[in-house]
Amino acid sequence: MPDASPGFSLAEIAQRLGGEVVGDGAVRIREIATLAQAGPEALSFLTNPKYRAQLATTKAAAVIVGPRDRDATGLPRIVVANPYAYLARALALFNPPPALAPGIHSSAVVEDGAQVDASAAIGPLTHVARGARIGARCRIGAGCHVGEGVVLGEDCVLHAGVTIYHGCILGRRVIVHAGAVIGADGFGFAPEDGHWVKIPQIGRVVIGDDVEIGANTTIDRGALDDTVIEEGVKLDNLIQIAHNVRIGAHTVMAACVGVAGSTTIGRHCMVGGAAGIIGHLTIADNVTIAVGSFVTKSITEPGSTYTGVWSAQPHREWMRMQARLRQVEEMAQRIRALEQRIQELERKQP
Amino acid sequence: MPDASPGFSLAEIAQRLGGEVVGDGAVRIREIATLAQAGPEALSFLTNPKYRAQLATTKAAAVIVGPRDRDATGLPRIVVANPYAYLARALALFNPPPALAPGIHSSAVVEDGAQVDASAAIGPLTHVARGARIGARCRIGAGCHVGEGVVLGEDCVLHAGVTIYHGCILGRRVIVHAGAVIGADGFGFAPEDGHWVKIPQIGRVVIGDDVEIGANTTIDRGALDDTVIEEGVKLDNLIQIAHNVRIGAHTVMAACVGVAGSTTIGRHCMVGGAAGIIGHLTIADNVTIAVGSFVTKSITEPGSTYTGVWSAQPHREWMRMQARLRQVEEMAQRIRALEQRIQELERKQP
Amino acid sequence: MPDASPGFSLAEIAQRLGGEVVGDGAVRIREIATLAQAGPEALSFLTNPKYRAQLATTKAAAVIVGPRDRDATGLPRIVVANPYAYLARALALFNPPPALAPGIHSSAVVEDGAQVDASAAIGPLTHVARGARIGARCRIGAGCHVGEGVVLGEDCVLHAGVTIYHGCILGRRVIVHAGAVIGADGFGFAPEDGHWVKIPQIGRVVIGDDVEIGANTTIDRGALDDTVIEEGVKLDNLIQIAHNVRIGAHTVMAACVGVAGSTTIGRHCMVGGAAGIIGHLTIADNVTIAVGSFVTKSITEPGSTYTGVWSAQPHREWMRMQARLRQVEEMAQRIRALEQRIQELERKQP
Known part of the structure; x- marks a missing residue:
């Protein structure tokens, strides 16, 4: 360059x-x-x-x-x-960020009752709904939607095409990459007579200072309480954070991770790409979760490392390994038979 | 709140x-x-x-x-x-949904020949192409694109930044969250002389009543025939539905699921987060697929539960488990040797 | 149809x-x-x-x-x-593509100093930043953002809601589906005193001729050098390509694949859906990676096929298979015991 x-x-x-x-x-x-x-x-x-x-x-x-x-x-x-x-x-x-002149682009739509700091820049074709508050020196790119009552602290950067649903709160210096969606409804439905009744999601997403959120990542709003991303968290692209998750400060997650609802993740954790964490778990501080691993139980020991991924192998070796596993049951039977036969021999032993 | x-x-x-x-x-x-x-x-x-x-x-x-x-x-x-x-x-x-005044926002672009019901609300900076039909009481958020000839039934809600490609059909009361893409080209290419020739995707996406689609989820249009999402289906965020898939009524899928092309999924199924289903399969009704599982064969028994995920373990235990599997082949040899030796002993037995 | x-x-x-x-x-x-x-x-x-x-x-x-x-x-x-x-x-x-009249839609925002070929079509509510160059016969859909200095070769198609960050280069006949994000910052942070310092990502994304990129796919810009997608590559939906990856010509990837940073993938490879490839690897030409497989080591043999996925099974069978694996260690001990007992018997044998 x-x-x-x-x-x-x-x-x-x-x-x-x-x-x-x-x-x-x-x-x-x-x-x-x-x-x-x-x-x-x-x-x-x-x-x-x-x-x-x-x-x-x-x-x-x-x-x-x-x-x-x-x-x-x-x-x-x-x-x-x-x-x-x-x-x-x-x-x-x-490589200073591109200078964006403060002010609201003539093609942007800022509704009455939205407060945009005079030092902030609102890009072309962006929509800021009523009641939103945009802090000093924020830079909002083209084609964003900032919903009703959203609060952006000072020095936030929204790249192009970001959607922030109504009521969500971002701290200071938060960076959100293109296509990210913050505050969509959590996935909650009650079964009734063979169909599903939508459970309104009335919590918010609350994001701390110095958080960075990758492109096309989605963070759902809470059901009753809030979804919380603490300060300094860094999320890569195409990550899914479900409703009522809490992610502790300075935790990082590589791309394509999914975290299911109501799970609490500690501070300073590192989650490898494409890992999954099921719902209603608690993960301690400083935990490392290896790429591609699926966490299905709470992790209580701070600082531990969890792994769960099988490495791809040449196709024939992979098939042989799977076949071996199918052998195990038969092997167990043969061992049992051997034990009986040897016991018989030992009994007859002089 | x-x-x-x-x-x-x-x-x-x-x-x-x-x-x-x-x-x-x-x-x-x-x-x-x-x-x-x-x-x-x-x-x-x-x-x-x-x-x-x-x-x-x-x-x-x-x-x-x-x-x-x-x-x-x-x-x-x-x-x-x-x-x-x-x-x-x-x-x-x-918590009633935010009242959106009926009408077309002054910044929206509604092309000649699009029909928007007078009771519908078209948000700011949204584009409705010619031939599209928007039903009564629909609420379309900011920055959406509704393609040529798209039909939305009554009471649909598109949140901000939704894209619906030309020709797709949505039923009544369909909710689509921000960033979802409905009707992009299916992934079809014919190999020829070391490169790929694009196969035009001329089917549509047809979505039934009361479907909800999560943020940044993608549903591809069919190749020749349609991709079909039946009534009452609920799809979470970041899900991929490939061309010519059919999802039966009232089936729910948690986030990050992928369904490959031409697979048919039954009614009232439940698919856990990050599960994968390969192409050209048939899944019966009322099937449960556990989180993170990879379905590679059709499931013919209604009501069955399929699982395929390994839980992450402390790194050392995971490594030991993998080592054990490598031992199996050697153990089989040792069992064979034991069987021969014991047969020899038994033969010599008086 | x-x-x-x-x-x-x-x-x-x-x-x-x-x-x-x-x-x-x-x-x-x-x-x-x-x-x-x-x-x-x-x-x-x-x-x-x-x-x-x-x-x-x-x-x-x-x-x-x-x-x-x-x-x-x-x-x-x-x-x-x-x-x-x-x-x-x-x-x-x-099924010829919908005819889009050449010209810039009245609602589009094309900044001074952007060069748009007279034969190109810029859709409604799209933003083209200064210094961008849009080649002949390009068709850019509604609600896109083409960043500063971006270059699009002839006959490119951007569907609705595509974001291309500043400085990225697309060849000729590139097709990008809705919601795709090209050129967001790679995920790079330096640890310091318990927090993370952002490493500015100053490389670009450079895309060759005849590439197709699926809906909501993300391709990050390079850290110092560029991320490179060579000619004829086809990427499906919801794929993540991290910074400094290079994908060789005519390689295809099905949906939901993730490729971590600085990995180089050969030409004419085929990567199945939801596969993962960790960072800093080299994958040879003509390699096939099966759906759902996780590649954790470089693949040096051209033309090889790698697999790593467990098929979902009826829940009870899956549980039994996992239980078998836990038995293996105990079985190894029983085999050892048998070997000692039989040795003892053999010793006593006349």
Whole structure:
């Protein structure tokens, strides 16, 4: 990605983001790139030790390294405790979000009684219903729907085509990606005479500060109480969060995860992609759930790791493994028969 | 959820929704809440026997109970055969859908030749293509697309950002949640010379009365014939229904289910979240498919329950279980060897 | 699906699409239908040998057959090497896409500095940001968002409600179905002091010619480098493609597949529905991954087939199978005991 900006000197970067400059702080940086792809105006980084050898061959102007790699290169460098987090900040410095002029686009529909902070930007063809409150510096993209009475804290970003149903509450600095749906009805029906009676879903979705929600992810409103996403939670794309779920602060979930109704997930958990968690469970803090695993019981031990996925194998091996399992019952019978025969022999033994 | 309405007396509720009032029918109700959370103006409910003890401690003004619990409390109460379905109706009474004034919002685009009933409401920034017919009292949210020739029966609700492709037919009282896509092309390609030739999908999606479709769910149009969702079906969020599937009346599917092409599912089935059903199968009526299960063969026995999910376990146990399975083949060999040795011993036996 | 067009004679069809006419080329065709459902003005087809017997009973006016079935019917027929691909083309002939008049709908918002070819059609309530370039004959549906600097090659089709984030590049003849999101941020966060720091995602999504992308599918932009979908790839609905994935030409994926970050998939692969592929893997060319399988290791052998799904079984059988697996460890102990006892017996043997 070429970057037309004048860039920064290495010293200027450290001035803004911290870190100790070792070597020539005047070297000019115009972009950020991997060690392998960096050119002579790029700042690179060593965040994964397996690339350390590339320090010797990179064409980068400078690198971000951790304290352990302070002397691993002669290039100008910024030494920091957490090079990965530093990289994140450096990328943000070189790639500021597109400036969206504050104000309401002429094609947007903002209903009477909606409050939009003067510093917020409402994109084209977006609808903000009455009673909604849009905080300072929010940026709402094109084609969104912000329902009646929705509250967005300061500095929220809604990308294009986001729907937020009536009454939902977002904290500050919440980022919602395109196509996400927040606050649709939870899935609740009472059986009666062979058909289903809809149970109105009158709770809300309440989202804390610094949450990020991926594209086409859905978070249902609560049935009676609220669905709650605590601060700092990061949800990837195409995730389903059912009604009355609570997700603890700073938990992350990779794409395609499903969490069924009324489950409570702890803080600082990590849920791998395509994992499933059934309803009415409690998951402790700091739990890791491996990709593709299906959690069917509460996990009470904080910090534990749960797994449940079978790895795909060459088709013939997979079939053989399944056949083995079918053998087990027959094997158990043969063992029983052997035990009887040997007992008989032992009995006859002199 | 506070409710500003004047509310109803218990007797008024029973007058509207049925049920027998036992105790003081004049008690005023302003909201509905669980036994644990109910305040002195709340109507609560006992729909799950495990909460029966809470009848003694609840602060509710009154409760909904079944015939068996008629005398389980001294609180004013409504006694009904099906308290859960009654709760659904009471919630609807206290939480009527937001009144949407009939008419076409000034920012909506309704093409010439579309017929919109005068009692229907077309939301802001929504597009209704030519030839579409919108029935009485339909409520179409913001930012929807109703394609050419689409028919919506009476009292349908499309939430924001719904897309209905050309030619699809919805019955009466169909609810479609935000981001759902009805009638996109089925996935059909003919291989030719190392690439794929698209097979035009010329069927439709035909949806019966009283169907509800969740947020970001996709239902593909048929290839030659139609994809059919019969009356009373309830689909949760992020479900994929492929071309030429037929889902029988009153079947429910939890979120993240996928059904592949040309499969026919019976009536009154229940499909758990994240289950998968491959193509060209037939599933009988009243079948239950457990969460996360993968159905690869037709299910011919009505009322049967199918399961296929492994529960996640602590990582070490899961690894040991997988190792055990690899042992099975070796164990079979050891059993064979034991059988030969014991046969030899028995032969030598006097 | 009735077709009001005057239709074509069989000979006219062959003139346009190729193939050899056998029998009366003057027979008039107004629609295309299966052998079972065809009426006297329908062209039918035999693409699956299991329907060959229907050739004798169909009411079709004519049929498409392969060379092997040249003499399997007395009906007028078109004989072609690949009847399935021919069917695709015949369907396209009889069902041309809805004519969308070129031009920008009056309700669309096209920013200054966007270039829209005069032959392209921009649908109602669609937003095209500055710097976007829309190629000749593109058809963009209602309610789309085409971000800043996006490039669409010639003859692309975006259905309603598609979002393409800034900077993404689409080749020619790309079809994107409703609700798909291309170019949302990849899921990247650096841990720091118990919270997550967002890593700006500055790569793009680059899509080759003749790609089709299903409804509500999400393809994330790259972190530093691009996410790449090569020419001819077909992705079904509700698929998740993470940042920096590369999918080789002409690979197809059925619905609900998830591919985690930085994985490279070969050309001409086939991935079954709901399969998952974890990150940082390499999958060879021509690999088949069965439905519901979870790939956790690179697949190096081209043309191989991988499987990993357990079929759902009647609940009791599934439970028994799981119980058997738990027995295996105990069985291993019993075998060990038997081996010792028999050794003892053998030792004592005269």
